[in-house]
Amino acid sequence: MAIPPRAPPRQRVVFTRIGVRRGFVASIPLWIGMLPFGVVIGVLSAAKGLSFAETMLMTTIVFAGAAQLVALELWTDPAPILAATIATLVVNIRMAPMGAALAPWLDRLRGWKLWGTLATLVDHSFAMAVADQRAGGRDAGYLLGIGLGIWISWVATVALGHLGGGMLRVPPGHPLFFASIAAFLSILVPLWRGARVDGLPWLVAGLVALAAHRAALPVPLPLLLGSFAGAGLGAWIELRGRGMPGWK
Incomplete structure (x- = not known):
């Protein structure tokens, strides 16, 4: 009786400082694309009456541009907590299939490595991590490094927008607002097989x-x-x- 061949063993997933550093460096070109979107969020926060401290607290904890934009568009006094919560939940429901796609890495992480990676997961880091996986990458620190780099640039650009909100007068439809979309479209290219x-x-x-x-x-x-x-x-x-x- 023939013995069926064994399935090839999975590559062992690792999490290294080198991987985190590589991801951080890979995120730097995306900072330019984050600039206009972050500035817009900062300007809108100031226009809605949020203080600098409130804006920074929201930005550092939420760390989701689309969710922040939706919440700010709904923002009134008193704040519609339930409506804003439902809207942001709908916007961020896409994170569920993202986590499933990254399971080969995430399932092997524990503690701060897992929760830190999930807390900084965004569309850009997801796309770049999937491309790295398909290329044979097995260092899950790469995903966290990208997320940390984007998080730093996001907080900085939102702060810039809030502080300079009174001076910035960019008309609607200005090409500057397309920069963040162009940055996201560019990272989709490696995903096409x-x-x-x-x-x-x-x-x-x-x-x-x-x-x-x-x-x-x-x-x-x-x-x-x-x-x-x-x-x-x-x-x-x-x-x-x-x-x-x-x-x-």
């Missing part, structure tokens, strides 16, 4: 979100609908085994 079908979930997510926005659906429904549409298509493609003829 060459098959045309890989881009379909991204395209569908964008089209659905744009259609919902054009239909004047309130924030954050366009983001939520686009995310679910793209994720649903991506899951369907994966379940089909990605063996669809004519797509590669």
Whole structure:
């Protein structure tokens, strides 16, 4: 009776200071893209009446640009705590599948390494970590290093925006506001593995979100609908085994 071959052993995941430093250095080019978005959050916080200390507390703890923007757009006096909580929950629900995708690293971390990594996980660090995983990377410190670098730049840019809010007068639609979007789009490139079908979930997510926005659906429904549409298509493609003829 033939003995089936053993599955190749998984590479052991490590967490090193070298990996953290490598991730931190890799995050530096993204700081320029974070600048306009962070400044806008700082300016909006000042316009909503938040003090510098309140803005910094929110920024350092929440560390989620989209969630902060949604909360600030809903901010009134008295603050709508329940509405803001639900809106930010909807915006950040995308973190659940991100954590699942990073399970090969996260499942092997414990204590401050795990919680520190989760606390600093953002879209940029997720995309770069997935690309590193696919390239054979096994140092989970890389993910934390990226998150720490982006966190530092985020806190600094929001502080700059709040302090200079009275002097900054950038009109709506200025190209400066596209910098953060361009930075995020650039880090999506390594995630594309060459098959045309890989881009379909991204395209569908964008089209659905744009259609919902054009239909004047309130924030954050366009983001939520686009995310679910793209994720649903991506899951369907994966379940089909990605063996669809004519797509590669």
